[in-house]
Amino acid sequence: MIALDDTKLARVIGDFPILARPTSRGKRLVYLDSAATSQKPNAVIETLDTYYREYNANIHRGVYEIAARATDEFEGARAKVARFINAAPQEVIWTRNATEAINLVAYSWASNALHPGDVILTTELEHHSNLVPWQLVAQRTGATLRFIPVDARGELVLDDLDALLEGVKLLAITHVSNTLGTITPLERIIPRARAAGATILVDGAQGIPHLAVDVRALDADFYVFSGHKMLGPTGIGVLYGKRALLEAMPPFLAGGDMIRNVEYGRASFNDLPWKFEAGTSNIADAIALGTAVEYLQTLGMDWVRAHERDLLAYTLERLAPFESRGLAIYGPKDPSISSGVVSFNFADIHAHDLASILDTEGICIRAGHHCTMPLMDKMGWSATARASFYVYNTTADVDALVDGLEKAARVFKL
Amino acid sequence: MIALDDTKLARVIGDFPILARPTSRGKRLVYLDSAATSQKPNAVIETLDTYYREYNANIHRGVYEIAARATDEFEGARAKVARFINAAPQEVIWTRNATEAINLVAYSWASNALHPGDVILTTELEHHSNLVPWQLVAQRTGATLRFIPVDARGELVLDDLDALLEGVKLLAITHVSNTLGTITPLERIIPRARAAGATILVDGAQGIPHLAVDVRALDADFYVFSGHKMLGPTGIGVLYGKRALLEAMPPFLAGGDMIRNVEYGRASFNDLPWKFEAGTSNIADAIALGTAVEYLQTLGMDWVRAHERDLLAYTLERLAPFESRGLAIYGPKDPSISSGVVSFNFADIHAHDLASILDTEGICIRAGHHCTMPLMDKMGWSATARASFYVYNTTADVDALVDGLEKAARVFKL
Amino acid sequence: MDDFYRDFILDHYRNPRNCGHLDAPSASAEDVNPLCGDRIRMELDVRDGLIADVRFSGQGCAISQASASMLTESIKGMRLEDAAKLSKDVVLENVGIGISPTRMKCAMLGLRVLKSAAIGEIAGWPDEE
Amino acid sequence: MDDFYRDFILDHYRNPRNCGHLDAPSASAEDVNPLCGDRIRMELDVRDGLIADVRFSGQGCAISQASASMLTESIKGMRLEDAAKLSKDVVLENVGIGISPTRMKCAMLGLRVLKSAAIGEIAGWPDEE
Ligand SMILES: Cc1ncc(COP(=O)(O)O)c(C=O)c1O
Numbered sequence A, B: 001m002i003a004l005d006d007t008k009l010a011r012v013i014g015d016f017p018i019l020a021r022p023t024s025r026g027k028r029l030v031y032l033d034s035a036a037t038s039q040k041p042n043a044v045i046e047t048l049d050t051y052y053r054e055y056n057a058n059i060h061r062g063v064y065e066i067a068a069r070a071t072d073e074f075e076g077a078r079a080k081v082a083r084f085i086n087a088a089p090q091e092v093i094w095t096r097n098a099t100e101a102i103n104l105v106a107y108s109w110a111s112n113a114l115h116p117g118d119v120i121l122t123t124e125l126e127h128h129s130n131l132v133p134w135q136l137v138a139q140r141t142g143a144t145l146r147f148i149p150v151d152a153r154g155e156l157v158l159d160d161l162d163a164l165l166e167g168v169k170l171l172a173i174t175h176v177s178n179t180l181g182t183i184t185p186l187e188r189i190i191p192r193a194r195a196a197g198a199t200i201l202v203d204g205a206q207g208i209p210h211l212a213v214d215v216r217a218l219d220a221d222f223y224v225f226s227g228h229k230m231l232g233p234t235g236i237g238v239l240y241g242k243r244a245l246l247e248a249m250p251p252f253l254a255g256g257d258m259i260r261n262v263e264y265g266r267a268s269f270n271d272l273p274w275k276f277e278a279g280t281s282n283i284a285d286a287i288a289l290g291t292a293v294e295y296l297q298t299l300g301m302d303w304v305r306a307h308e309r310d311l312l313a314y315t316l317e318r319l320a321p322f323e324s325r326g327l328a329i330y331g332p333k334d335p336s337i338s339s340g341v342v343s344f345n346f347a348d349i350h351a352h353d354l355a356s357i358l359d360t361e362g363i364c365i366r367a368g369h370h371c372t373m374p375l376m377d378k379m380g381w382s383a384t385a386r387a388s389f390y391v392y393n394t395t396a397d398v399d400a401l402v403d404g405l406e407k408a409a410r411v412f413k414l
Numbered sequence C, D: 001m002d003d004f005y006r007d008f009i010l011d012h013y014r015n016p017r018n019c020g021h022l023d024a025p026s027a028s029a030e031d032v033n034p035l036c037g038d039r040i041r042m043e044l045d046v047r048d049g050l051i052a053d054v055r056f057s058g059q060g061c062a063i064s065q066a067s068a069s070m071l072t073e074s075i076k077g078m079r080l081e082d083a084a085k086l087s088k089d090v091v092l093e094n095v096g097i098g099i100s101p102t103r104m105k106c107a108m109l110g111l112r113v114l115k116s117a118a119i120g121e122i123a124g125w126p127d128e129e
């Protein structure tokens, strides 16, 4: 169990300036919405500041000093991200976010590789970003969608996996459910999808911030994620793709930086990774994501995972007494197969009302469908409240949440 | 003519921290590459800092205090940009940059609206970002490309415009040439293109930073630009589109935030502008672009234009004596039809060598093809050197450039 | 926001008035708040230009449901054309205490749906008028 | 960088050695530096595994053209298989003074093209080996 006086944790908290700022009601900020976006450490904020104050310049084509520094830092950040996931730098494509990365694969790979009758297999857990692009691909190509079901606890049902995999050209699957915290058993699913001949895309938006990821060991063909959920700035994300696949794919967006040679009538395209990076890149934010990755590496992803697992166990323990008072907790209740997310409803208090009441105490949680409407429908929930953890959360945050629930019970005269 | 002791100009320069930082050789930074990317004023840098230190949160769905502030600032920035160009907020779509905005139109509008035999009319001046996407659209749809020619001075030849406009479904035209500074006569071209029934996209990447833009007066259907060239951060750009057109277009990228309702099998989409904004937006940089736009409005776009016109006139005057020593200046030499860009070559000194020599004096210029390879080929230039100006440049910067040319002449024993 | 949830609000939330359906409504509309998923349907029985009866149904937070419940009470007997012109003040007066901006759309959903029913097409958000 | 442009560099730039084309080259290659547009072509006359003659052509900056010109002098008479294995040092020694990292690809373009000609396929950038 985590001790609150843990000096490492205290140091981590001190690295996040926003956590030191009280709310307008003078409350301590209790940030429990990291699944939506994480807070940023000083090192990341300062990287942006230094970029704009010292060496802001367009990259790759500039011969002057600040352009050279910007280019080095930008490509250096790519190399840092590549090392973090055990990929080659050429396999790391900058995008705006996980969503754009999925759409890049949908347009450049799937629209060409899929044909009528082909099957796209995904799961009932997916975020809209890993579902709607495939609905549109299915419309464009005549492929059909199929789903790996979830059970009432929010775990994937793999009993019929081999049957489900029949005729599958693409498996698009989340690493971690943003609504329930479920960690999907990729190590069991991917080898079977591989054997069935499927191309595999993993939505790592909620995976990589919380779990050590080795894309080679995972054997995913594509792995996508967003910087803003892993201590990085908004506006930068990553598409990792296996080199041979990326080489074979046509460009997605066209324009500056992704070209090799252009005539009025035709163009040829640059090498990887630039082939997929059109227009001026989000230079500052890419560099700052490099800093975020370094910060996580310094913490150690094993520490991150252990910390969140302990917090989740503590939360489940503290929430248990509320179950007799109408608290329903969703998702797997086993911290070994769940990331730092707790989804729940409390008696007849609607999740939005709960979130508003908690807000008055400085507690930030999310309420609603969490961009997983079909899952909510299937489960029969109109909305859930969701608390999600990250490196800077403590048992004191969980205690605040529990006090907040007591307050909500009073307000709603439960 | 601008006086160097102009107090407004002095104040502006003081707003840009990077300009106060000497280079590693102890030289004053003479930044003459704003056509590639502009420097950023303190106000913009501090907007980013404040966002991450005080109210970083995901937008639209959060009910807690910092999420509400982030949402307000984000949508407030959209309203600022809309006012800046005289559009409605619903018509302002955030993109990564001008290039993505053009590709959005290429995928969502052109791929559906164009058919075999349709003509896309563009110009011989275009940046690759406003050419290559249309080459790919032409491949996808069977449409053909046609070009408004440029003359030796880099001005568009409009003699045959009506013939060129025959059968044209799309006119894609730059507002200002990034290589030559040519301001295209949109007020003469657009009405005729409109009469011919064409849809009109203006690449404003080099227009809006330097000229007052009123999209309604211009009567463009689409106007695209990048924040990083107009004092804003990297990673944020804008697609302006007329509301009726945007309403009729299918979504481009799919995922969170752009949906209305999702079932496993199908989805419906959100209202404008969010229909085109999939995944977590570049929140911080959008807000900071709002600050950049405010900064420009405080300066006044008339002042910006007058300042750059004066600088250009001064530059042409100072460079004239070099012409007898082998300096060739390209583009229109009339500051009234040219934005703050001077492209040139100096005797047999290759542009890259010139840029390297100037770099040793702290002078940042660009050398190469400026992402306009076909124009370079047509003009018979293998590369040009380009100096480009913005609000913080002074006659002292031009004097430094002139001294740099003298140094290059000495180094190359001219 | 916590002072918003007074007894009469909770009462309207837990015991909504005019909740259910009309047999043969002469006008109706339904909408969701895409941000939170709250959903409301309004059915009107209009006679001689007056709202003779009204029912609402839906699901969502206490703010949206209580606001809709109170709104149905406010509009009974009102002229349809007046209902079509209602401003957000009717809701604000019903609920009594200012609602935080993030929850304003929740409060206005019922009014928006009512106005849509009254004018026969989708109305805008009352708080954005 | 300004100290890079010494007399012998400018001389190689303005009066390139072995510039032009061979009548019947036994190996050749051509490439551009996509960042700056510099272009170089190398043609080799290989006899008994030795580079008997070489010509280069192209356009670009003083660094790329002078480096290529000097390289052609360095490799005449060299075994083709040795040329294929040349490291960037041969260029760095020829030009004498360190080149700034931003211009390294300019200096290495000729070597890259030579190696491509020698191995019969596109070689990588010598500075990235
Ligand atoms: C005329 C013009 N169009 C388009 C672009 C592309 O802008 P970005 O790279 O920011 O997408 C540029 C930038 O160089 C430009 O100068």
Ligand SMILES: Cc1ncc(COP(=O)(O)O)c(C=O)c1O
Pocket (backbone or CB within 6 Å): A035, A036, A097, A098, A099, A100, A127, A129, A130, A174, A176, A177, A178, A203, A205, A206, A226, A371, B256, B278, B279, B280, B281
């Ligand atoms: C599982 C999952 N996938 C994809 C996304 C989309 O991420 P982004 O909005 O950064 O593109 C999210 C973010 O909410 C997520 O939780």
